[in-house]
Amino acid sequence: MEEAPTSAALDRVLAADVLSPSDLPTFRRSTMDGFAVRAADTFGATEGLPAYLDIVDEVFMGRAPTRGLGTGQCARIATGGMLPDNADAVVMVEQTQEVGPTTIEALRAVAPGENVVQIGEDVRTMDPLLTAGQRLRPQDLGGLLALGITSVPVARRLSVGIVSGGDELVAPEREPGPGQIRDVNSYTLAALIRRDGHTPCLAGIFPDDYAALESAAQTALAANDVVILSAGSSVSARDMTAQVVDSLGEPGVLVHGVSLKPGKPTILAVCSGKPVFGLPGNPVSCMVTYDLFVAPTLARLSGATSPPRMSVTARLTRNIASATGREDYIQVRLERRPDGGLDAVPVFGKSNLIFTLIRADGMLKIPLDAGGLPAGAQVEVVLF
Amino acid sequence: MEEAPTSAALDRVLAADVLSPSDLPTFRRSTMDGFAVRAADTFGATEGLPAYLDIVDEVFMGRAPTRGLGTGQCARIATGGMLPDNADAVVMVEQTQEVGPTTIEALRAVAPGENVVQIGEDVRTMDPLLTAGQRLRPQDLGGLLALGITSVPVARRLSVGIVSGGDELVAPEREPGPGQIRDVNSYTLAALIRRDGHTPCLAGIFPDDYAALESAAQTALAANDVVILSAGSSVSARDMTAQVVDSLGEPGVLVHGVSLKPGKPTILAVCSGKPVFGLPGNPVSCMVTYDLFVAPTLARLSGATSPPRMSVTARLTRNIASATGREDYIQVRLERRPDGGLDAVPVFGKSNLIFTLIRADGMLKIPLDAGGLPAGAQVEVVLF
Numbered sequence: 001m002e003e004a005p006t007s008a009a010l011d012r013v014l015a016a017d018v019l020s021p022s023d024l025p026t027f028r029r030s031t032m033d034g035f036a037v038r039a040a041d042t043f044g045a046t047e048g049l050p051a052y053l054d055i056v057d058e059v060f061m062g063r064a065p066t067r068g069l070g071t072g073q074c075a076r077i078a079t080g081g082m083l084p085d086n087a088d089a090v091v092m093v094e095q096t097q098e099v100g101p102t103t104i105e106a107l108r109a110v111a112p113g114e115n116v117v118q119i120g121e122d123v124r125t126m127d128p129l130l131t132a133g134q135r136l137r138p139q140d141l142g143g144l145l146a147l148g149i150t151s152v153p154v155a156r157r158l159s160v161g162i163v164s165g166g167d168e169l170v171a172p173e174r175e176p177g178p179g180q181i182r183d184v185n186s187y188t189l190a191a192l193i194r195r196d197g198h199t200p201c202l203a204g205i206f207p208d209d210y211a212a213l214e215s216a217a218q219t220a221l222a223a224n225d226v227v228i229l230s231a232g233s234s235v236s237a238r239d240m241t242a243q244v245v246d247s248l249g250e251p252g253v254l255v256h257g258v259s260l261k262p263g264k265p266t267i268l269a270v271c272s273g274k275p276v277f278g279l280p281g282n283p284v285s286c287m288v289t290y291d292l293f294v295a296p297t298l299a300r301l302s303g304a305t306s307p308p309r310m311s312v313t314a315r316l317t318r319n320i321a322s323a324t325g326r327e328d329y330i331q332v333r334l335e336r337r338p339d340g341g342l343d344a345v346p347v348f349g350k351s352n353l354i355f356t357l358i359r360a361d362g363m364l365k366i367p368l369d370a371g372g373l374p375a376g377a378q379v380e381v382v383l384f
Numbered sequence: 385m386e387e388a389p390t391s392a393a394l395d396r397v398l399a400a401d402v403l404s405p406s407d408l409p410t411f412r413r414s415t416m417d418g419f420a421v422r423a424a425d426t427f428g429a430t431e432g433l434p435a436y437l438d439i440v441d442e443v444f445m446g447r448a449p450t451r452g453l454g455t456g457q458c459a460r461i462a463t464g465g466m467l468p469d470n471a472d473a474v475v476m477v478e479q480t481q482e483v484g485p486t487t488i489e490a491l492r493a494v495a496p497g498e499n500v501v502q503i504g505e506d507v508r509t510m511d512p513l514l515t516a517g518q519r520l521r522p523q524d525l526g527g528l529l530a531l532g533i534t535s536v537p538v539a540r541r542l543s544v545g546i547v548s549g550g551d552e553l554v555a556p557e558r559e560p561g562p563g564q565i566r567d568v569n570s571y572t573l574a575a576l577i578r579r580d581g582h583t584p585c586l587a588g589i590f591p592d593d594y595a596a597l598e599s600a601a602q603t604a605l606a607a608n609d610v611v612i613l614s615a616g617s618s619v620s621a622r623d624m625t626a627q628v629v630d631s632l633g634e635p636g637v638l639v640h641g642v643s644l645k646p647g648k649p650t651i652l653a654v655c656s657g658k659p660v661f662g663l664p665g666n667p668v669s670c671m672v673t674y675d676l677f678v679a680p681t682l683a684r685l686s687g688a689t690s691p692p693r694m695s696v697t698a699r700l701t702r703n704i705a706s707a708t709g710r711e712d713y714i715q716v717r718l719e720r721r722p723d724g725g726l727d728a729v730p731v732f733g734k735s736n737l738i739f740t741l742i743r744a745d746g747m748l749k750i751p752l753d754a755g756g757l758p759a760g761a762q763v764e765v766v767l768f
Contacts (some may be wrong), residue, residue, distance in 0.1 A: 145567075
C-alpha cells in the first residue's frame with residue numbers, strides 16, 4: 001500500500017475504504033437561472049394571478065449572498081449560485097416577468113426545495129464513497145477531488161519477473177537461425193502484466209540448462225514479488241522447469257499439470273512466500289494460463305475486487321466438441337448480428353500458433369463436465 | 385503518425401496496415417516429443433504389428449538436424465524441434481517403444497503432416513497481420529515481435545487542452561469559501577483523455593471574465609490539437625463560452641445546444657482547423673458529452689476504428705420515461721442475475737451530482753424517437 005496523488009491514480013486499485021470527510025455540496029445551490037424565493041410567497045401564483053416579489057439582492061457566483069430574504073422578497077441567482085438565508089426554492093427565469101427595476105411577477109408557484117440542491121444531497125459526511133479493491137475510474141478521481149481528497153491509498157504495483165527458457169529462443173531483434181524462433185511469450189506476458197497495472201521485469205532468455213535457469217530464477221525471485229518461468233516446449237525442458245521451481249524455496253511446486261486445454265503443463269508454486277508460475281511455451285497456452293492463473297493471483301495480491309477481464313455474452317455459431325473431465329478454452333472472434341446481439345465464431349488453430357490469438361477477440365470456456373457446446377448456445381466470452 | 389518500439393506500443397492505435405515480412409514458422413516444427421519419420425514407413429503399423437525404424441539422429445532444439453532421413457529411418461525430436469529433410473510426420477513418444485539402442489517400434493501409423501506445423505502455417509509472407517486503426521493488444525505485440533517487427537507506426541497521442549471557467553471554482557487542494565466549489569470536471573476530463581490514450585493539458589481555472597477566458601482559450605488552442613472549455617453553469621457563463629469559442633478562429637461554433645439530456649448546452653466548434661468543445665459545467669453532463677462528442681472525435685483524429693468504450697447487453701429493471709425528440713442518457717448500475725444475465729438498475733440523480741456517476745457502472749441511451757423504455761427491455765449499456 002502506498003499513497004498516490006488522486007489526479008494520477010487512474011486505474012490504480014484502492015487500498016482502503018474512503019469515507020466522505022464533508023458534505024457535498026456544503027451550501028444550498030440553485031439548479032436554474034432565476035430568482036431565489038420563499039416558496040410560500042409563490043403559493044397560488046399563476047399567469048393570470050402572479051405573485052409580486054421585490055428583488056432585494058443579486059447572488060454572485062462563488063460568493064455568499066449579502067442578505068437573507070424577508071416576506072415577499074427575492075434575489076436574482078444563476079445556476080450553481082448559493083441560496084440566501086430564508087430562501088427555500090428558485091423560480092426559473094422563464095416563469096417570471098420583470099415588471100419594474102426591482103419587481104418581478106412569479107407566474108407559477110414553486111414547492112419548497114424546487115430547483116435547489118440541498119446541503120449533503122450529493123454526499124454526506126462519513127458516507128462511504130469508494131471501497132477498498134475498486135479500480136479508480138475517471139469519475140472516481142473527480143468525486144475524490146470534489147471533496148478535497150488529493151491523495152489516496154492505493155495497492156502497490158507488483159513487480160513480476162519473467163524468465164524465458166529454451167535453446168531455440170532468440171530475442172526479437174535477432175534473425176533466427178535454422179531451428180530457432182523469436183521469443184514471443186516474454187513480451188506478450190510483459191504487456192499483459194502492464195495492462196493489469198503491474199510492472200514486468202524481463203530477466204532474459206536462458207538455455208535449457210539447469211544451472212543457468214536456476215540461477216536466473218533465483219535472481220528473479222529475490223528481485224520481484226512474483227516470478228513467471230516461460231518454459232521450453234519439450235517434456236524435458238518442462239521437467240527441468242519444475243525442478244528449478246522446486247529448488248527455489250518451500251513449499252515449492254504445488255501443482256504440476258492441470259486438466260486444461262490448452263495449458264496442461266502449467267506449474268503452480270509458492271517459493272519462500274512468493275507465487276511462482278511455470279507457463280507452457282506455446283503462445284496460446286501461455287496467454288490462456290496467464291489469464292486463468294497469473295492475472296487472478298496478481299489481482300488478489302493487490303486486493304482488487306473487480307475481475308481483471310471484461311466478459312460479454314454471445315451466441316456460439318457452431319458445435320464444439322470437448323473431452324469431459326477437462327476444461328477447454330476456445331478462441332473466438334465476435335461478430336455483431338443485425339439484431340444487435342453478438343456471435344462467437346470459433347477461431348481454430350494449434351496452440352503453438354500466435355496468430356490464433358491475434359485473429360480472436362476473446363475466449364470461452366467449455367466446463368469440465370461438458371462434452372462440448374452446441375451451436376446456438378449462449379456463452380460468456382472473456383475478452384482479450 | 386510516429387514510430388514506437390513494438391514492446392512499448394500497448395494500447396496505441398496502429399497507423400498503417402502491417403503485412404507479414406516472412407513466413408512463420410520458417411521451418412517445419414514438431415508439435416510433440418517423439419520421433420520424426422517418413423509417414424509412409426509407418427503405414428499399417430499397429431501394436432500387434434509395429435513398424436521398425438532406425439534412430440539415425442537426435443534433433444537438438446534451436447539447431448538444424450545434421451542429416452535427412454532415408455527409408456526406415458527416424459530421428460529423436462522434441463516439441464518445437466526442426467524436422468529433418470524427408471521427414472514429414474512425428475510419432476508421439478507414447479506411441480513408440482525402444483527395442484534397442486538405435487531401434488524403435490512405431491505402434492501406430494501417422495499421416496503425412498501429423499504432429500507437424502508447416503512452414504507459414506501460422507502466417508505467410510505478405511499476409512495481412514494487423515489493420516490500421518486497431519488498438520494494439522498484448523498478443524498483437526507478441527505476433528509482431530515473433531516476425532521481428534520491432535517498431536510500428538502508431539497514431540500520435542493528441543494533446544488536449546482543458547480550460548475551466550467559473551467564478552465559483554477553486555482548485556481541489558483549496559478549501560472552498562461560501563458559494564465556492566472545487567473544480568471536478570478538469571480532473572475527470574483529464575483522466576478520460578488519458579484513458580483514451582491521449583495527453584491532457586490543464587490550462588487552469590479562469591473567472592467568468594471574457595478577456596481572461598479568451599486569452600486562456602487562445603493559448604490552449606495554439607498549444608494543443610483539441611481544446612475543451614468546461615464552462616460555468618449559468619446561462620450567461622455559457623453564452624460567454626460560446627462567444628469565446630466563436631472568436632478563436634473560422635468557422636467557429638457549429639452547434640450550440642443539442643437535443644440531449646443531460647448535456648443540452650454543449651457547444652461543438654472547429655476553430656482554425658482544430659476541434660473545440662464547450663462542455664456543460666455539471667459533472668454528469670460533462671462526462672456524458674465527453675463520451676458522446678469528444679471521445680469519438682479523438683478516436684477519429686487518431687484513425688482508431690474500435691469504439692472507445694465497451695458496451696454490454698442488460699435487462700432494464702424498471703420503466704423509464706423520456707420526452708420524444710430528445711436523446712436521454714441514464715446512468716445505471718449493473719447487477720449479475722442468478723441466471724448469469726445482467727440487470728441494468730437506473731441510478732437517478734440530478735446531473736449536477738458527481739456521485740451519480742460514481743454509483744453507476746455505465747449509461748444507456750433512450751433514442752430520440754422513444755417516449756421511454758419499459759421494464760424488461762434489453763438495453764445496451766456503455767460502460768464508464
